[in-house]
Amino acid sequence: MTERPQRPKVPLTGSEREILTSLLDYHRATVAWKGGGLTEDQARRVHLPSELTTVAGLIAHLTLNEWFWFAVVVDGEEDTWEAKLEQDPDAEFRVPADTKLETLLADYEKHCARSREIVAKHGLDDEVTHKEETFNVRWVVTHMIEETARHVGHLDVLRELTDGVTGD
Numbered sequence: 001m002t003e004r005p006q007r008p009k010v011p012l013t014g015s016e017r018e019i020l021t022s023l024l025d026y027h028r029a030t031v032a033w034k035g036g037g038l039t040e041d042q043a044r045r046v047h048l049p050s051e052l053t054t055v056a057g058l059i060a061h062l063t064l065n066e067w068f069w070f071a072v073v074v075d076g077e078e079d080t081w082e083a084k085l086e087q088d089p090d091a092e093f094r095v096p097a098d099t100k101l102e103t104l105l106a107d108y109e110k111h112c113a114r115s116r117e118i119v120a121k122h123g124l125d126d127e128v129t130h131k132e133e134t135f136n137v138r139w140v141v142t143h144m145i146e147e148t149a150r151h152v153g154h155l156d157v158l159r160e161l162t163d164g165v166t167g168d
Contacts, residue, residue: 007033017124020141021116027148028112034155035059035105038162043101047161055158056104057093058151063108064092065147069140070115073130074122115144 007029010022035043035055043056064081071077084091095104124138160166 016138020124020138020145021119024141024145024148025112025116027145027152028108030152031059031062031108031148031155032105034152034159035101035108038101038159040101042162043104044095044097045158045162047158052090052093053154053158054093054095055155055162056095056099056101058155058158059101059104059108060095061092062148062151063104063111065144066108066111066115069144070118071111073135074128074137074140075118076128 008022008025010026011018014022035058038055043059044054046054068079068081072079081092088094119137119141122137124136124141126137127134128137128140129135156166156168
């Protein structure tokens with residue numbers, strides 16, 4: 001496992017934006033840490049009945065979620081995954097064999113950086129509508145904290161099953 005990263009310190013006091021974005025960045029950094037330092041085989045190792053629950057699959061899923069919730073829902077970009085996901089609701093978990101873990105992690109960080117830029121240009125109370133549902137940016141950030149933290153827990157378990165490494 002890569003060394004324990006310098007994850008963002010989450011302030012115990014501060015503005016709502018500072019606390020929410022710091023929590024999200026803390027969990028994003030943990031994704032990179034838990035996913036880093038594995039071989040290609042380890043990143044695709046199946047430990048559970050679902051063949052989709054792998055380190056590589058979870059990182060691809062989180063990357064898609066970063067793009068969808070921030071670029072599509074908040075920023076209005078066209079949803080180019082909709083048809084794929086209608087045909088296969090788990091398409092993002094199916095990582096092509098020739099896609100390197102290093103590439104998955106770099107794509108994840110690229111999308112996280114873009115998400116930070118998108119959030120920075122919006123107020124938390126700004127409302128966006130996607131498919132006739134209206135969200136405020138606060139809800140999207142809070143949802144992504146939950147989504148990322150939940151999958152960090154999965155990555156933690158998969159990492160322990162893969163190479164025995166543990167740590168928060």
